[in-house]
Amino acid sequence: MLWTIHAAAEALRSGRLTPRQLLEACFEQIERHESRVRAWVFVDRELAIQQAEAATAELRQGHWRGPLHGIPLGIKDIFDVFDWPTAAGSPLWSRSIARRDAIVVERLRQAGAVLMGKTVTTQYASFDPSPTRNPWNSARTPGGSSSGSAAALACGMCLGALGSQTGGSITRPASYCGVAGCKPTYGRVSAAGVVPLAFSMDHPGPMAGCVHDLATMLQVIGGPDPRDTTCTTLPMPDLLARLDLPRQPPRLGRLRGLFQDLAQPAVQSMMDAVSSRLAEQRAVMQEVTLPAGFAQVLDCHRKVMAVEAASFHGPRLKRHPEDYQPKIRTLLEEGLACPAPEYTRCKEHQAQLRAAMETCFGDLDALLTPATTGPAPDLSTTGDPAFNSPWSYTGLPTVCLPTARSPDGLPLAIQLVGRPWDEGRLLATAAWCERVLAWTRTEPPTN
Amino acid sequence: MLWTIHAAAEALRSGRLTPRQLLEACFEQIERHESRVRAWVFVDRELAIQQAEAATAELRQGHWRGPLHGIPLGIKDIFDVFDWPTAAGSPLWSRSIARRDAIVVERLRQAGAVLMGKTVTTQYASFDPSPTRNPWNSARTPGGSSSGSAAALACGMCLGALGSQTGGSITRPASYCGVAGCKPTYGRVSAAGVVPLAFSMDHPGPMAGCVHDLATMLQVIGGPDPRDTTCTTLPMPDLLARLDLPRQPPRLGRLRGLFQDLAQPAVQSMMDAVSSRLAEQRAVMQEVTLPAGFAQVLDCHRKVMAVEAASFHGPRLKRHPEDYQPKIRTLLEEGLACPAPEYTRCKEHQAQLRAAMETCFGDLDALLTPATTGPAPDLSTTGDPAFNSPWSYTGLPTVCLPTARSPDGLPLAIQLVGRPWDEGRLLATAAWCERVLAWTRTEPPTN
Numbered sequence: 001m002l003w004t005i006h007a008a009a010e011a012l013r014s015g016r017l018t019p020r021q022l023l024e025a026c027f028e029q030i031e032r033h034e035s036r037v038r039a040w041v042f043v044d045r046e047l048a049i050q051q052a053e054a055a056t057a058e059l060r061q062g063h064w065r066g067p068l069h070g071i072p073l074g075i076k077d078i079f080d081v082f083d084w085p086t087a088a089g090s091p092l093w094s095r096s097i098a099r100r101d102a103i104v105v106e107r108l109r110q111a112g113a114v115l116m117g118k119t120v121t122t123q124y125a126s127f128d129p130s131p132t133r134n135p136w137n138s139a140r141t142p143g144g145s146s147s148g149s150a151a152a153l154a155c156g157m158c159l160g161a162l163g164s165q166t167g168g169s170i171t172r173p174a175s176y177c178g179v180a181g182c183k184p185t186y187g188r189v190s191a192a193g194v195v196p197l198a199f200s201m202d203h204p205g206p207m208a209g210c211v212h213d214l215a216t217m218l219q220v221i222g223g224p225d226p227r228d229t230t231c232t233t234l235p236m237p238d239l240l241a242r243l244d245l246p247r248q249p250p251r252l253g254r255l256r257g258l259f260q261d262l263a264q265p266a267v268q269s270m271m272d273a274v275s276s277r278l279a280e281q282r283a284v285m286q287e288v289t290l291p292a293g294f295a296q297v298l299d300c301h302r303k304v305m306a307v308e309a310a311s312f313h314g315p316r317l318k319r320h321p322e323d324y325q326p327k328i329r330t331l332l333e334e335g336l337a338c339p340a341p342e343y344t345r346c347k348e349h350q351a352q353l354r355a356a357m358e359t360c361f362g363d364l365d366a367l368l369t370p371a372t373t374g375p376a377p378d379l380s381t382t383g384d385p386a387f388n389s390p391w392s393y394t395g396l397p398t399v400c401l402p403t404a405r406s407p408d409g410l411p412l413a414i415q416l417v418g419r420p421w422d423e424g425r426l427l428a429t430a431a432w433c434e435r436v437l438a439w440t441r442t443e444p445p446t447n
Numbered sequence: 448m449l450w451t452i453h454a455a456a457e458a459l460r461s462g463r464l465t466p467r468q469l470l471e472a473c474f475e476q477i478e479r480h481e482s483r484v485r486a487w488v489f490v491d492r493e494l495a496i497q498q499a500e501a502a503t504a505e506l507r508q509g510h511w512r513g514p515l516h517g518i519p520l521g522i523k524d525i526f527d528v529f530d531w532p533t534a535a536g537s538p539l540w541s542r543s544i545a546r547r548d549a550i551v552v553e554r555l556r557q558a559g560a561v562l563m564g565k566t567v568t569t570q571y572a573s574f575d576p577s578p579t580r581n582p583w584n585s586a587r588t589p590g591g592s593s594s595g596s597a598a599a600l601a602c603g604m605c606l607g608a609l610g611s612q613t614g615g616s617i618t619r620p621a622s623y624c625g626v627a628g629c630k631p632t633y634g635r636v637s638a639a640g641v642v643p644l645a646f647s648m649d650h651p652g653p654m655a656g657c658v659h660d661l662a663t664m665l666q667v668i669g670g671p672d673p674r675d676t677t678c679t680t681l682p683m684p685d686l687l688a689r690l691d692l693p694r695q696p697p698r699l700g701r702l703r704g705l706f707q708d709l710a711q712p713a714v715q716s717m718m719d720a721v722s723s724r725l726a727e728q729r730a731v732m733q734e735v736t737l738p739a740g741f742a743q744v745l746d747c748h749r750k751v752m753a754v755e756a757a758s759f760h761g762p763r764l765k766r767h768p769e770d771y772q773p774k775i776r777t778l779l780e781e782g783l784a785c786p787a788p789e790y791t792r793c794k795e796h797q798a799q800l801r802a803a804m805e806t807c808f809g810d811l812d813a814l815l816t817p818a819t820t821g822p823a824p825d826l827s828t829t830g831d832p833a834f835n836s837p838w839s840y841t842g843l844p845t846v847c848l849p850t851a852r853s854p855d856g857l858p859l860a861i862q863l864v865g866r867p868w869d870e871g872r873l874l875a876t877a878a879w880c881e882r883v884l885a886w887t888r889t890e891p892p893t894n
Contacts, residue, residue, distance in 0.1 A: 047766070083763055095542035099642060195546065227674065316530055319494075 001025070002156040002441050005213040009067040012059060019055035019070030022159075023048055023114055026072045029156040032446050036138055038131045039152035041077045041087060043117035048072065051114040058112070067216045067240075069112030074152045074161035076145075077118040078125050079204070080193040081105050088195045089123035089130065092323050102193025103228065104162060104204055104221040111220045116158055119148030124313065125169060125197045127382055128325035134176060134376045135444035136410050143173030143372075144382030149207050150177035154411075155444055160208040160217050165392055166197045166305060168372075168385025170205050171400040171415055175371035176383060178402040178411030178441070180434075181207040182214040182427070183388075185420045186395030187232040189218075190225035198308035199230065200350070201301070201392045209441060211399065211431040215239040218423060234421060242424040243431050249281055250365040250429040252416075253288035262386050264374035266406040271370055274403055274414055274437060278368075281436045288367060291356035293349055298386060300346040301393040303334075307343045310335025354394040358419065365429045367417040371400045375410035387415060397423050399430040403439050448472070449603040449888050452660040456514040459506060466502040466517030469606075470495055470561055473519045476603040479893050483585055485578045486599035488524045488534060490564035495519065498561040505559070514663045514687075516559030521599045521608035523592075524565040525572050526651070527640040528552050535642045536570035536577065539770050549640025550675065551609060551651055551668040558667045563605055566595030571760065572616055572644045574829055575772035581623060581823045582891035583857050590620030590819075591829030596654050597624035601858075602891055607655040607664050612839055613644045613752060615819075615832025617652050618847040618862055622818035623830060625849040625858030625888070627881075628654040629661040629874070630835075632867045633842030634679040636665070637672035645755035646677065647797070648748070648839045656888060658846065658878040662686040665870060681868060689871040690878050696728055697812040697876040699863075700735035709833050711821035713853040718817055721850055721861055721884060725815075728883045735814060738803035740796055745833060747793040748840040750781075754790045757782025801841040805866065812876045814864040818847045822857035834862060844870050846877040850886050 003022065011017035027045070034040060055070035075081055078088045080098035082105075087093045101109060109115065122130045122144040132147035134140035135154045142151045146163030150173030153161055163170040165183045174181030182205050189204045196202055206217030223236035254275065263271065279285050310317075310332045317324055317332050324332065360367070373384045391398045397418045404412045416433065418426030450469065458464035474492070481487060502517035522528055525535045527545035529552075534540045548556060556562065567579045569591035579594035581587035582601045589598045593610030597620035600608055610617040612630045621628030629652050636651045643649055653664030670683035701722065710718065726732050757764075757779045764771055764779050771779065807814070820831045838845045844865045851859045863880065865873030 083766060093544055096546075097540055097543045099543075226676070229673070319530060 002209060002443055003159050004209045005067060005071050005159045005216050006210065008071060008159055009069070012070045013064050015059070019052040019059065019114060020049070022070060023052040023072050026116065026157055033135060033155040033157065033444065036446070037133050037135050037151045037155060039119055039148040039155070039157060040074070041118040041120055041148070044084065048114055048116045055112055055114060065112035068108065068220055070114060071160060072114045072116050072158045073108060074116055074119040074149050074158040075105060076149050076162050076164060077121045078164060078195040079105055079162055081115060081118070084118060086195060088125065089121050090323055092320060098193070100193060103190040103225045105193065107220050119146070119152055119161055121145050122147060122382060123325045124195065124328055125164060125166060126309070126328035126331060128327045129379055129382055134410070136178065137376070139378060140376040140410065141176065141379055141382055143176035143376060145169040146173045146207060147382070150174050150179055150181070153177070153179040153207055153209060160206060160213055162204060163207045164194065164202060164204045165388065166201045166203070167301065167392055168383070168388030170203070170207060171371050171388040171398060172383050172385055174207055174400040175402070175413035176376035176411065178413070179207060180210055180214055180402065181205065181400040182218055182423070183391060183398045184218060184222060184423055185397045187230055188222050188397070188421070188423065190228040190231045192225055192227035196312050198305040200304060200308060203392060211401065211427055211434050212243060214399065215243055215427045237424045239424050239427055242428050245428070247428055247432050249283045250432055251284040251286065251363060252278065253286050253360065253364040253367040255288050255290055255367060255369055262373045262384070263370050267370045267372070267374055267412060270404045270412045271414070275368070277437060278433060286364060288360050288364070291353060291360065293353045293356060294390070296349060297353065297390045297393055300349050301389045303338060303342060303346045304350060304393070306331050306335035307338050308335070350393055357394050357396060361419055366426055369415045369417065371413035371415040375406040375408065375412060391417055396420055397426050399426055401430055401434055402441070403437050449656060449890055450606050451656045452514060452518050452606045452663050453657065455518060455606055456516070459517045460511050462506070466499040466506065466561060467496070469517060470499040470519050473563065473604055480582060480602040480604065480891065483893070484580050484582050484598045484602060486566055486595040486602070486604060487521070488565040488567055488595070491531065495561055495563045502559050502561060512559035515555065515667055517561060518607060519561045519563050519605050520555060521563055521566040521596050521605040522552060523596050523609050523611060524568045525611060525642040526552055526609055528562060528565070531565060533642060535572065536568050537770055539767060545640070547640060550637040550672045552640065554667050566593070566599055566608055568592050569594060569829060570772045571642065571775055572611060572613060573756070573775035573778060575774045576826055576829055580826070581857070583625065584823070586825060587823040587857065588623065588826050588829055590623035590823060592616040593620045593654060594829070597621050597626055597628070600624065600626040600654055600656060607653060607660055609651060610654045611641065611649060611651045612835065613648045613650070614748065614839055615830070615835030617650070617654060618818050618835040618845060619830050619832055621654055621847040622849070622860035623823035623858065625860070626654060627657055627661055627849065628652065628847040629665055629870070630838060630845045631665060631669060631870055632844045634677055635669050635844070635868070635870065637675040637678045639672055639674035643759050645752040647751060647755060650839060658848065658874055658881050659690060661846065662690055662874045684871045686871050686874055689875050692875070694875055694879050696730045697879055698731040698733065698810060699725065700733050700807065700811040700814045702814060702816055703734055703736050709820045709831070710817050714817045714819070714821055714859060717851045717859045718861070722815070724884060725880060733811060735807050735811070738800060738807065740800045740803060741837070743796060744800065744837045744840055747796050748836045750785060750789060750793045751797060751840070753778050753782035754785050755782070797840055804841050804843060808866055813873055816862045816864065818860035818862040822853040822855065822859060838864055843867055844873050846873055848877055848881055849888070850884050
């Protein structure tokens, strides 16, 4: 059985299920799938059991901390967790013990979540494929960089997981593995205690089994943090209250240009089927023209990522060239070689495009795009992030929602893009689509 | 030859000496003393040479960053230095690579200092003796917790070093090894990126060969830091300008009570000799009565330290009891067992005593006390911090200044205590005393 956080929380609160039982169910899924999927850097069974026992005791005493109380989670291995190593895919960091929780981890812990272990990331959250396999087909990539979080969720090894996205690192693995993911607005979630890749585009965010679970996690991890100067001072809206409101069919925008061209036939027909179904249910579908600057978005995104990654990794690359896998090394070398004025021009473009995107929305609730260009490709790549990088670049929030399977049995997903700071409306729109599309999650085969 | 930062900076600026030559001189001192003294966790020769070469090149081009440009420093191994491990004396942390410089390290680097390596700390900056030996007598303690910083300085292996004090961890090793040390006002220097021991009493601070060098280092490392919420927003005063002003003989207070009783005969006669000499030079010496609450200061200090240390280390102690050496383990167990109201009563006492101390000062420039109860004791202890803990507890700034040798040839030192936030006056007073007392630093024997 694949638990959602939502269903498990009700069962835990009512006493029909204990955190310890739920954790054991996750351990069973690890037993079934992990040797094939390799989603975890490590699972700290002993500590997870201790946390589950503590949650069990609190719940018995009638102290319910909220919907994450007793929920087993996976933590992508770029987030610091007190007393666990943060390796970020680097052998040199494999014993780098964190002295302090990342803020988002601290918040999850306070909410009573059970931290199970660290999930595999591509090295430094970049593009070099990780050892993790796609749960639906071991010859395919799970996507990256949040490879382990997506794969673990797909197999029911945990009920939610932390991911992060600088290009397509939440949406792509979520889409390829058939789970939900949310990249919040840039600055919504603190990155303090998280290994940086490109500071102006790094987005920590939740991954889970359904839209409601994304909202539950984002509600806990989001909001102001004085430790991270890039983090907003805007208070966190009540996302769950918004989800519970009765809702009219949403107004959705479909993008013209760039996007259609890159989508493979399986994705195009999925999008047609999804659009028809949504329209049948009286969603308003409207064509949207992208702002003029959009044509440069992928080039500029690459350049900003290269330069900002090099500002952090550059000095290390010189001292430990052997530590860097080929794709991130190429990225860093690009960044180191980039003249500063080229970077500042991209930064100006980034700010202008972000502003220009706002006018695209009109009275729309969200933009609707495919989550990825196709189903998961082979293991030589983590897939094409072209449909995701523009939103990492402009900082707009997105939700990825599994909706179908490709002819060869691999998950396909839609992506909804929201207005900055309006994750409430975005998640409510995504929840409406999820209900109408009624895609049923199943467990991957074990062979 | 034992270089001061002051003398070296002039030689470097004028081109009579290059940073590379100065670094090689430090390496020679390491060659002479380190096998006996064991002041360093590691020296990163390659990286130090790179930094020295970079400084050499900049100075050749006429770009002088200031008085730390090209100066070789040691960093106590509780401060994070990018890409170096921060072990803090723990085998479990021996490969914990820092992803970011501590703020004070970042500031030293910006100032052009040459970071040589990590100096030995007692485990977690607490009381268990470290492997470092007193440079003046290998059968004696160098003091702790900043053992390696003090011992390295005494041997001329570096020209300045970072230390930190929660009880007596700067003053005591400085005194036992015969070097100068400054514990600034609590909150003057950011503790971001430093392994905490007891957050309300942790003071990063400089150690060096003379008072002027302390001022030079404090000028660079002190001042506001938004990353550390306990750090002041007060701007850093110009300490060096203050040192250069012509100066009247200071007004000094000698404490009645507690202090005299604990000092050993060698220290009492040193204090008598120092007082006579200062009075001869027309310093005003005045008796000061300690505030009523002072009698509880050592007990309360211990309790605050135990509880705050346990708030950080408690969860680790449960998981890794084998990692903790006996004295810190006892401290943590005391902290874990302490009822919270006892702690809050101590915190109230701490605040009241800090306020009460201000009235002691009257028109005095500083209080004059011995730095330690006696010369360095044997290796079973890091020495008695009784003369230092009160100032760690109340947050008042102190300077430790070597002044004499005990009959058995070990260094003795005075301690000057200043008003909160007035390190300028304190250092100027200490510089006056230093000039008048005219103690000559020598190099420890090599056998």
